[in-house]
Amino acid sequence: MPVHHASPSLLAIETATELCSVAVHCANQIWHVSAHAGQQHSEMLLPMVRDVLSQANMTLADLDAIAFGAGPGSFTGLRIACGVVQGLAFAQRIPVLPIPSLEALAQVGSGQVLCAVDARMGEVYAAHYAVSPDGVIECVRAAQVLKPEALLDQMAAQNFITLIGNAWKIFPVLSDWGRGHAQKIIADVYPDARQILQRALVHWAAGLAVSAELAHPLYVRQRIALTTAEREAGQRL
Template structure:
C-alpha cells in the first residue's frame, strides 16, 4: 500500500511516503512558508520514488489540533490532490502522531496552544499496539489538565517546556518528559496505514481540520 502523508500544524512542514509499510519522510522548519513549500516537497518525494500521484492508495494529513492556518493548508492540499485523483483521505490526530514517536506504553501529550492554554490528550497502548484514548483531545489551562492514574507515564510536547507547572501537576505519574516532540508526517503515515487497510478513510469532501479552539483572538473585554 502506498500512502502520502502531510503535516503542517506547527512551524515545521513535513511530508512522508509509506510504501508497503516502510516510511520515509522529510521535515523542514518552514516558519510561515508552509503553503510555498508543501507541494514542491510532495513532488520531490514522488519523483524520487518514481511514483505518479495516481499510483497512490490514499492521502493522509495531520488534522489537528494545531495552528489554524497550518491545519487548513494540510487539509486543503490533501483534498485538492485527492479530488484530482479520486483517492480517499485519512485525517490523523496530531496529538496521537506525537504519542506515536515514543516507545512508551502510556503517554500524555501537551502542545502549547498559545494564549496560556494547552492542546492535551492522554493515550495508552493496547495489546494490539494501537493507541487507546484515556483522556480525549482537549483545550485546557495547564493547571486544569485532566488527571491520570498510575505511574510510568511519558510526557510529550512543547506544553511541558512552556508550562513547567504541568510537570509539577503530574510529578507523581510521569517517568520521563520528551519536550522536543512535535507532530510529523512520518507518524501520520504510520497511523493512517491501518485506516486505509480497514476502509476507515473518508471522501475528500468530508475531510476536515480538528481545531478544538473556536477562536484565536480575545476581545478587549475578555482579556
C-alpha cells in the same frame, strides 16, 4: 475509489505546528522530508510533496490515499493541510485519511501517555492515550484545549508512563508536575508526517478512509480569529 490494497501507497502531510513534513509509503518503504516552516507552510508544502514523490520514484497517480495531520494545532496550518490534501485527492479520485495529530504523537510513548503541545495564548492541546506493548492505541480522553493548571487538575490522581510534547518544557508548572508523575518526558518532539503515515496505515486497514469532501480539520479551539489588540501583541492561534 482504488482497490483496497493490504500494503497501500500513501502520502502523508503534517503542518499542525511550525514543523512542515511530508512522507510517502510504498512497498513497505518510507521516504520523508521535513523543515521548520514558521509561517511559510503554504509556500513550502507542494514543493516538498513533489520532492518526496520524486525520491520514491512515484507520482500522485500511484497513490491509494492521502493522509494528513488533522490537528489540533495551528488554524492556518490545519487549513493548508486539509485544503491541499482535498485538492490532490479530488484530482486523483482517491480517499483521504484524517489522522489526529496527538494520536500520531502518542506512538512515541508507551503505557499511559499524556500528549500536550503548546496551543499559544497560555493554553495547551492535550489528549490521554493508552499505548499497548504491541502498539495498539486507545484514546482515553480526547483532545481538548485548556490552561496547563486545568490539565493538572484533571490528571492530579493519574500516573503516566510517558509525557509527550513541547508543552512539558514550555510551561514550568507542567515540567515540575511531570517530573513527579511520569517515568519519561519526551518534550523535544513535534507531530511529524512519518507518525501520521504509521497511523494512516492502521486507519487504512480498519477501513477508515473517507472521501475528500468529508475530510476536515480537528480544530478543538472554537475561536478562529484574534482581536486587533491580540494581533498587534503578536499572538497567534
